Amino acid sequence: xxxxxxxxxxxxxxxxxxxxxxxxxxxxxxxxxxxxxxxxxxxxxxxxxxxxxxxxxxxxxxxxxxxxxxxxxxxxxxxxxxxxxxxxxxxxxxxxxxxxxxxxxxxxxxxxxxxxxxxxxxxxxxxxxxxxxxxxxxxxxxxxxxxxxxxxxxxxxxxxxxxxxxxxxxxxxxxxxxxxxxxxxxxxxxxxxxxxxxxxxxxxxxxx
Numbered sequence: 001x002x003x004x005x006x007x008x009x010x011x012x013x014x015x016x017x018x019x020x021x022x023x024x025x026x027x028x029x030x031x032x033x034x035x036x037x038x039x040x041x042x043x044x045x046x047x048x049x050x051x052x053x054x055x056x057x058x059x060x061x062x063x064x065x066x067x068x069x070x071x072x073x074x075x076x077x078x079x080x081x082x083x084x085x086x087x088x089x090x091x092x093x094x095x096x097x098x099x100x101x102x103x104x105x106x107x108x109x110x111x112x113x114x115x116x117x118x119x120x121x122x123x124x125x126x127x128x129x130x131x132x133x134x135x136x137x138x139x140x141x142x143x144x145x146x147x148x149x150x151x152x153x154x155x156x157x158x159x160x161x162x163x164x165x166x167x168x169x170x171x172x173x174x175x176x177x178x179x180x181x182x183x184x185x186x187x188x189x190x191x192x193x194x195x196x197x198x199x200x201x202x203x204x205x206x207x208x
Contacts, residue, residue: 013179013184014093014094014119014179014200014202015037015038015041017177017179017184017202018038018042018091018093018117018119018202019041019042019045019046021089021117021175021202021204022042022046022048022088022089022117023046023088024046024047024048025046025047025048025049026046026048026049026088026089027048027049027050027086027087027088027089028042028048028049028050028051028087028088028089028090028091029050029051029052029053029079029082029086029087029089029090029091029112029113030042030050030051030052030053030091030093031052031053031075031090031091031092031095031105031109032053032054032055032075032092032093032095032098033052033053033054033059033063033068033070033091034054034056034059035059035062035063035066036052036054036059036062036063036066036068036070038091038093039052039063039068039070040066040068043068050068050069051069051070051071052068052069052070052071053070053071053072053073053075053079054070054071054072054073055072055073055074055075056072057072060072075092075095075099075105075108076099076100076101076104076105078104078108079108079109079111079112082112083112084111084112085111085112085113085114086112086113087112087113087114088113088114088115089113089114089115089116089117090109090112090113090115090116090117091116091117092105092106092109092116092117092118092119093117093119094119094120094121094200096118096119096120096155096157097120097121097153097154097155097156097157098152098153098154098155099154099155100154102155103165103169106118106165106169106171107169110171110205110206110207111207114206114208115174115204115205115206116204116205116206117202117203117204117205118162118202118203118205119200119201119202119203120157120162120200120201121141121143121144121153121156121199121200122158122159122178122195122198122199122200122201123139123144123156123157123158124158124159124160124195124196125141125143125180125196125197125198125199126196126197127139127141127199128141128144129196141199142181143199143200158195159178159190159194159195159198159201160190160195162201162203163190166205170207171205171206171207172205172206172207172208173188173203173204173205174188174203174204174205174206175188175203175204176188176201176202176203176204177201177202177203178194178197178198178200178201178202179198179199179200179201179202180197180198180199181199185198
């Protein structure tokens, strides 16, 4: 793992972890790729053969300006344009909680990718719990910065939820990284400690 994780913050930390998960020259599909920042890093540092899908026309234009291969599309409608196991890795970075049908999106990812990387904010993080308990308002943090009325996050989940989902849908969690403002921890098995103290989770999953 990257020894400089502790010096990184926010998205830089997230991007560094994901970059270290992917081998050089891999075929990568980045779902909900935004302005293409992560995909650009992967192409520059890992020489991946990468494509992206993004629903926002403005962000697709930003991707194209970076020289990236990105198409405009809605991942909630599926990935029917791609054959089974087309990609070595399919990435869904901080997007799962904003999809309309996360179950369908994950099934499509596992069909198209040999391995998949999924990251999401952990709604069981202790600061989120305390915020709700002491203020009576929907929690806000750096990872969850929105108001209840304008948030794109419509399916909030916890690390425990994701482990239970994996078991019920017959896919494997091959590796996991839990991040907070100060620490990065590895973990494959569920434990209450990570569910309570991790602000964000990043998992590598597969069907096999």
